[in-house]
Structure formats: C-alpha cells, structure tokens
Amino acid sequence: MDYLIVSDTHGDREILEQLVVHYQGQVRAMFYNGDSELDADDELFKTLLPVRGNVDFDAMFPDDRTYRDQDIAIYQTHGHLFHTEVGINWLLTQVEPMQVDVVTVGHTHQLGSEVLEQKLFINPGSISLPRGPYAYLKGTYAILSVTPKELKVQYYTRDFKPVEGLEFTFKRADLRK
Numbered sequence: 001m002d003y004l005i006v007s008d009t010h011g012d013r014e015i016l017e018q019l020v021v022h023y024q025g026q027v028r029a030m031f032y033n034g035d036s037e038l039d040a041d042d043e044l045f046k047t048l049l050p051v052r053g054n055v056d057f058d059a060m061f062p063d064d065r066t067y068r069d070q071d072i073a074i075y076q077t078h079g080h081l082f083h084t085e086v087g088i089n090w091l092l093t094q095v096e097p098m099q100v101d102v103v104t105v106g107h108t109h110q111l112g113s114e115v116l117e118q119k120l121f122i123n124p125g126s127i128s129l130p131r132g133p134y135a136y137l138k139g140t141y142a143i144l145s146v147t148p149k150e151l152k153v154q155y156y157t158r159d160f161k162p163v164e165g166l167e168f169t170f171k172r173a174d175l176r177k
C-alpha cells in the first residue's frame, strides 16, 4: 500500500493539481501537510487530506488528523503547533502516548525520515519552497510504502522522478509493538 505525502506549496496550486492527476488511483491516500494558502473547500481537498498550516487562514482545515488503515496508523499535523521550527522534542512528547506508527509533518520545508521513540517521523520537505541541504532538488514529496514487515520512504522531485539515495527502509520490528 502506497501513500503520497506532500507539503508547503504556498500558493503553488499547479503542482498539487499535477500530483493529484498523476497519483489518482495509484495510491491509497494523499496527505497534504499544510501551508497551501488555498481555501479548505478547494476541489483538490476532495482528494488530498489536508491539515492547517501557520499561513492557512481558513479555519475549516483541521489542525491534525489520525488516519487509520488496515496495516498502518498515521498522525498528521503541520508542525507549528508543536514549534517544530525550533526542534522536535515538544512534538515527540505530545505524540508519545498516541497509538500510531507514523508521524508526518511539514512546516520546516526540510525533508527527513527517522525513527524516534518507535515511531517513524516523515517530513516530505516543501514541494515549492525547499530549504536545507536538499534545497538544490527544487522541491520534494514522499511516497510511503507499507508492507507487514517494512515501511519504505522514497523522495521524489517535481518531475515525479525518484531521487537516488533518498530511499529509506525501516523494519516494523523497530517500531511500536
């Protein structure tokens, strides 16, 4: 089962539309982690599952979401409510009691995937305004692939091509029991 994760378009509606067209019917769900600067009733959000970012002013966006599928539970939030721009510790404390396998955020515009406290944290980076060591890729999103034994995260660029070297595999045995 594959899941698309994308964040921080900041008005770049075009790329979201392209992703929806490209991945419709190809993935189980599409997560949008905030800062679209679109209205919550935009038709893209009939397909993309959004949360509210710090520059989303439409209060109809939810602050967070816990998504449960047959083999995975994912907690999704933008990150600003947990001040992830200054570090991940507060978020880590708050998600600790949650019965989820994956925590996915945006906000920092920097991609990253790592296991902390037996949960897999995934930031897809910003597809439109990337920052940090991978900013040279000019924007990224992530595909999470879920199997009973492994979680795999592959980063892609705006041309829907996988980035060599940005593929990470995590054994489910190392995640929450």
Ligand SMILES: [Mn+2]
Pocket: 008, 010, 034, 035, 053, 107, 108, 109
């Ligand atoms: Mn942002």
